[in-house]
Amino acid sequence: MTKSTDSLPREYAVDPGAHRNSPQPLQVALRLWGFDEREVRSWIDDLPSLDGTLNWSIARERAADGAAVVVHVVKPSPRAQDAFCWNCVGANRAMVCALEGTRPEIVLFAGDAAQLPRRRAGVWSVAGDMPAYAALQALAYMIGASAGKGANGQFGMRRDLLAVIAQRLDA
Template sequence: MIYPTTRRSSFNASDAEVLNRHNRIYTNASPLLIGLRLWGFERLEVRHWGENLPTLGGRLAWEIMREPDNDAVDVVIHLVRSSATTLGSFCWNCVGANRAMHGARHGAVLNVAIFSGDARRLPAQLNGLWVMAGKRPAEDIVHEVVRTLVFPRVANAR
């Protein structure tokens, strides 16, 4: 299910796309909000598999970001799909995501990029942490990134 977020942010909360499930547990802490920023991915596609992302019993909430500078999220995962091959070796989605990662490097929010496509099309110099999906589905890689980088943050926040 897609639910509007109740956290304060710079965008209209009633239009936010938050991905979560109903298996919540009661905690005193608000959930860690993970924003998915799409570069070449379709919203409907991500919404479809996004409902299966882990919530850790309500400790994690997922949002497809509409605003690039959303200050309400705790973690940003940039989902980057290689641009059309008609552009040759140039990957517009990669350049945009790389600039966003560069701009976020001194911020307090963890930013990670997941790239799907031919790694030879990536910019020569990458900013931040990039994960190469190869031929694996982006959904599987998002699960792996969250298990590796986010679960420990949530466990340490007790």
Template sequence: MVVHLVKPSRMRGGAFCWNCAGANYALAQSPARAIEMVVFEGLEDQLPSVRVGHWAAAGALSPQAALARLGHLVAAASTFRSGRRAVVRRNLLCMITRQLDAA
């Protein structure tokens, strides 16, 4: 799993976030079987309106706290298959990436 940590790079109400554009491009180029997501160091209303893949707003959490909470949530959303390989259940990943500080 790849987690991109993105800081907002636009003013509130601004139209373009350069850091978000890079993250969107990275997720768009990701292979279909890869699990990638973005942890956005900001509030939900600062997220870009056009997003590729899974984005989670850290909200009031520090980046370290947001990543720790995400780790716990991803572990809870994982199952083990044969050979003891963990598999992240993508349908649950969609649910947990809404807003991390609300979890």
């Protein structure tokens, strides 16, 4: 014999409209600098969603509309004669613009710290010897730790906290 849910105590009752009130996941857009989109697209399904907190996508344009946070994923691109990184130039310029914006943006540099430009805008994390995919997975947990529910019940980012913990990835 089954018992009707009408007679269950209130704390056990299931609200049929609860899914409508659940918070939307935090939209994380990846901007690629030197990485092949097909390669990164193969990573997305395996990136941590942290129980639905994060939703990953690839941003093809600067605006990255709908994204709550943007991760610029930079592949080192040194020229033959020196360690200058052309991909860093684009990412650094994007970070200068990001400092004027309202959403947090971070750079994940998939290389050695010695290849970084001396002057950098914003928050940069260095993967060092970690493969870019593994570093992005680690960064996902940092983004999740920086996310929290606002007064409206939706996820948002604590930019200051993200800046502090992103440095932990640095090699």
